[in-house]
Amino acid sequence: MKHRPASSSTTPPDPPGWRAMADSAARIVMHWFGNGRAAAQCGGHGGLRLRSMPALRRTPMAPQRPDEPRVWARPRGERVLAWMRRLLIVALSAAQTVFASLYFLSALPQQGERGLEMVIVLLFAALFFWVSIGFWTAVAGAWICLTRIDRFAVSRRAPAASRSLSTHTAVVMPIYNEPVDRVFAGLRATLRSIDAAGLRDHVHCYVLSDSTDPDIQIAEELAWAELIRDLDAAGRVHYRRRRHHINRKTGNIADFCRRWGARYDHMMVLDADSVMDGRCLKRLIEIMESNPQLGILQTAPCPAGRASLFARVQQFASRLYAPIFSAGLHYWQLGEAQYWGHNALVRLAPFIRYCGLPRIPGRGPLSGAILSHDFVEAALMRRAGWQVWIAYDMEGSYEEPPSTFVEELTRDRRWCEGNLQHLRLFHTPGLHPAHRAGFLVGVMAYLSAPLWFLFLLATTVQLTIEAHVEPQYFPDHPVLFPDWPIWKPELALSLFASTIALLIAPKVLAWLVAVTRGAGARAYGGWRGLTVSTLLEIVVSSLLAPLRMVAHTGFVASVLLGVKTVWGGQPRADGAIPWRGAARLFALPSLIAVAWAAYLWSLAPEYLWWSVPVLGPLIIAVPLAALTASVRLGRGARARGFFVTPEESRPPTVLDWTAEELVRFRARSLAAGVRAWHAARDPRIWALHTSMNAAQGGHASLGRESLEAHAQRALREGPEALDPAEWRTLLADPDALAGLHWTLQMHPEDVHPTWREGAGDAPDRGPLTPAAA
Numbered sequence: 138m139k140h141r142p143a144s145s146s147t148t149p150p151d152p153p154g155w156r157a158m159a160d161s162a163a164r165i166v167m168h169w170f171g172n173g174r175a176a177a178q179c180g181g182h183g184g185l186r187l188r189s190m191p192a193l194r195r196t197p198m199a200p201q202r203p204d205e206p207r208v209w210a211r212p213r214g215e216r217v218l219a220w221m222r223r224l225l226i227v228a229l230s231a232a233q234t235v236f237a238s239l240y241f242l243s244a245l246p247q248q249g250e251r252g253l254e255m256v257i258v259l260l261f262a263a264l265f266f267w268v269s270i271g272f273w274t275a276v277a278g279a280w281i282c283l284t285r286i287d288r289f290a291v292s293r294r295a296p297a298a299s300r301s302l303s304t305h306t307a308v309v310m311p312i313y314n315e316p317v318d319r320v321f322a323g324l325r326a327t328l329r330s331i332d333a334a335g336l337r338d339h340v341h342c343y344v345l346s347d348s349t350d351p352d353i354q355i356a357e358e359l360a361w362a363e364l365i366r367d368l369d370a371a372g373r374v375h376y377r378r379r380r381h382h383i384n385r386k387t388g389n390i391a392d393f394c395r396r397w398g399a400r401y402d403h404m405m406v407l408d409a410d411s412v413m414d415g416r417c418l419k420r421l422i423e424i425m426e427s428n429p430q431l432g433i434l435q436t437a438p439c440p441a442g443r444a445s446l447f448a449r450v451q452q453f454a455s456r457l458y459a460p461i462f463s464a465g466l467h468y469w470q471l472g473e474a475q476y477w478g479h480n481a482l483v484r485l486a487p488f489i490r491y492c493g494l495p496r497i498p499g500r501g502p503l504s505g506a507i508l509s510h511d512f513v514e515a516a517l518m519r520r521a522g523w524q525v526w527i528a529y530d531m532e533g534s535y536e537e538p539p540s541t542f543v544e545e546l547t548r549d550r551r552w553c554e555g556n557l558q559h560l561r562l563f564h565t566p567g568l569h570p571a572h573r574a575g576f577l578v579g580v581m582a583y584l585s586a587p588l589w590f591l592f593l594l595a596t597t598v599q600l601t602i603e604a605h606v607e608p609q610y611f612p613d614h615p616v617l618f619p620d621w622p623i624w625k626p627e628l629a630l631s632l633f634a635s636t637i638a639l640l641i642a643p644k645v646l647a648w649l650v651a652v653t654r655g656a657g658a659r660a661y662g663g664w665r666g667l668t669v670s671t672l673l674e675i676v677v678s679s680l681l682a683p684l685r686m687v688a689h690t691g692f693v694a695s696v697l698l699g700v701k702t703v704w705g706g707q708p709r710a711d712g713a714i715p716w717r718g719a720a721r722l723f724a725l726p727s728l729i730a731v732a733w734a735a736y737l738w739s740l741a742p743e744y745l746w747w748s749v750p751v752l753g754p755l756i757i758a759v760p761l762a763a764l765t766a767s768v769r770l771g772r773g774a775r776a777r778g779f780f781v782t783p784e785e786s787r788p789p790t791v792l793d794w795t796a797e798e799l800v801r802f803r804a805r806s807l808a809a810g811v812r813a814w815h816a817a818r819d820p821r822i823w824a825l826h827t828s829m830n831a832a833q834g835g836h837a838s839l840g841r842e843s844l845e846a847h848a849q850r851a852l853r854e855g856p857e858a859l860d861p862a863e864w865r866t867l868l869a870d871p872d873a874l875a876g877l878h879w880t881l882q883m884h885p886e887d888v889h890p891t892w893r894e895g896a897g898d899a900p901d902r903g904p905l906t907p908a909a910a
Contacts, residue, residue, distance in 0.1 A: 191400070201490075226270065229273050237261075241261050242258050245257070267581050268636065271643065272640075274465035275465055275643030278465030278467075278468060280468075282460055282650045287464075287467075290529075302336070305341070306339060306403040306422055307397070307403070308331075308340055308418075311345045311389040312344065312346050313386070318802045321798075323410065324344070326412055327411075330415035330791040330794065340418070347378070347389055348378065351813035351868055352813050355816050359807050363806055363807065385506065386510070387506065403422060404485050405481070406481055408480070412535040413480065413535070414532075414533030425484060432488070433484070433518055433523070435525070436531050437463040437529050439459070440452045447765040449780040456783065457644075457671065461643065461647050464529045503696070508552075508555030513562060516565070516573075519571075533789070543766070544715075553689065559577075587690045660783035662779070662781035666778040681754070722762070724759060733752055814859075817851075817878050817881060818856075818881055820882070841873075847866065847873075852880060852887070852889060854889055857891070
């Protein structure tokens with residue numbers, strides 16, 4: 138189809154024409170919301186200005202050390218008990234490690250007389266101590282869960298009967314290039330649950346976007362507008378997109394605290410995949426109101442909502458094991474607990490005053506903005522004299538796990554750099570020893586991988602020496618008998634079995650807790666389903682452990698070499714099997730594992746069998762990582778009753794609402810499938826975007842000539858001719874977008890056929906009338 142080149146100027150119309158366009162936009166948006174609903178949200182002159190955020194109430198938030206920390210009046214007996222518990226965990230782990238290390242030393246042929254053997258023993262001791270800490274934490278948590286004896290549970294520190302609230306809370310959700318359908322489906326379900334819990338007058342919501350994808354930017358605006366229309370939430374649910382993405386998520390939250398934090402007493406931080414039951418939120422607020430010394434109250438989010446095999450295994454494992462581990466953390470942390478950055482209630486006044494994050498000085502590795510901010514903020518809150526607790530037994534807090542192993546590792550790369558930064562913060566003045574220990578735990582979560590790799594490498598070198606170097610039977614000094622190097626495989630085998638038992642014991646304890654509490658095994662699909670699922674999870678986690686070791690070792694090396702993390706949106710949907718990502722991560726390690734296995738076989742076939750638990754999974758790493766992402770396999774496991782969780786046996790109402798809202802969004806929302814150019818072609822989307830952007834005073838950074846060139850090329854060659862960055866600049870300037878919209882409406886015969894054929898139109902989702910909630 139032929140068309141004439143666009144000759145019409147895309148500069149904004151003359152003042153009378155501009156006023157007509159502004160009036161048209163005002164009528165469209167007012168009709169969208171309904172005049173009554175829009176009154177609290179709209180204002181301005183020269184056309185409609187849709188205010189998506191309330192009036193500012195500024196307060197400073199800068200890094201500072203408290204001159205006179207607020208003293209936490211903890212009873213002396215409680216302080217003594219806290220230290221006794223921590224010393225008990227460390228002492229038991231240390232004693233267990235010393236015994237195992239000496240046992241391991243006796244199994245070596247030279248009993249540590251050679252330097253390499255001592256290196257191997259030291260690496261073994263470090264790894265064993267890390268495993269032992271986890272074991273005793275699980276034992277403590279299982280004791281609490283089985284006996285239910287815990288006079289320090291923070292959930293009991295609130296009135297037994299519900300009462301009216303006297304505080305106001307902001308639910309804050311920072312997002313960055315996230316799937317809009319899932320974000321707003323979960324948010325809608327959370328808001329419906331909040332209203333059902335009677336919190337409508339006490340809770341406001343803020344969606345804080347750092348999204349840079351222009352398609353996602355337009356979809357977020359439409360989804361927000363539909364939400365406040367459908368739920369009658371004008372003035373209660375706010376949306377803001379930052380123009381300058383300083384310090385990522387931490388900068389986004391800090392920006393909210395500086396601008397609007399003084400309006401609220403508390404802040405509930407949610408991730409893009411979080412869902413919160415209103416009754417849980419109300420209980421958290423009641424606990425916070427009843428405990429004026431409480432600064433951060435962290436829940437233990439329950440993973441749910443994914444269908445791939447990997448995600449189902451992770452959901453089952455977390456649901457089964459998390460109760461004892463979170464209770465175990467509570468056992469020794471008490472009021473010096475960790476903050477995990479989301480699904481937690483924060484007291485805003487001390488958070489704003491004391492938890493501003495400094496930049497780590499320098500230009501090398503581990504410098505710059507703090508990435509793993511949550512542990513640091515908890516440490517700063519405690520340094521100022523405020524408590525941080527884990528509400529380990531609170532239900533109603535949910536999140537979604539990564540759908541594939543590759544996605545989990547992508548997330549781990551960011552966490553690895555952030556956790557290693559804690560080494561630079563360990564000696565920060567005034568921190569509580571429990572939080573310094575928490576820093577070390579976070580570091581070891583990733584440093585244990587290269588230690589494990591070094592252990593395997595050192596043992597291979599030792600085997601090579603034993604196979605090729607002639608032993609020295611008679612040393613230089615006189616001896617009565619020759620010095621025979623003796624391998625003791627029976628000792629090594631028993632130690633290996635003991636270590637495996639130490640790793641599996643917490644899972645057995647979690648199984649025992651599950652069958653003796655609540656709905657018991659029925660909630661996990663019955664005795665058979667629970668038992669088989671636990672065994673299968675042990676197999677899957679054992680297969681994936683060497684893959685994590687290799688990936689985390691690479692992450693640690695790249696961080697120490699100064700390779701910075703790339704900030705990207707996290708995929709949150711079950712999708713295609715990630716063969717390419719799996720090959721990129723594990724093709725080379727698989728080849729190295731094959732060569733390693735062949736080398737061990739050449740030394741002695743019996744050596745190879747000891748390495749099968751590590752080298753075997755690495756050899757099949759690519760298909761293993763890819764096939765676990767299969768949704769078909771995940772659904773097949775669910776149909777056979779495997780990896781079932783209580784949230785699937787009896788879905789909570791808020792998760793049912795999330796699923797309903799997701800279906801509704803994809804079927805009826807104007808934001809489903811929207812593209813950036815729809816803001817120029819569709820009058821409804823143009824009106825909404827223009828009115829929101831005018832309220833924020835947005836303008837592109839490019840000059841007028843460049844914007845005109847972008848618009849003319851889009852008119853001549855079609856909307857696909859512009860890349861996302863070019864569309865982003867047009868969307869950021871109301872005048873440029875208005876000129877483009879004017880030309881499309883007034884001179885459709887002069888533009889590329891794609892525009893006239895309607896390829897740029899937003900999907901038809903029904904009339905623009907206010908919908909019922």
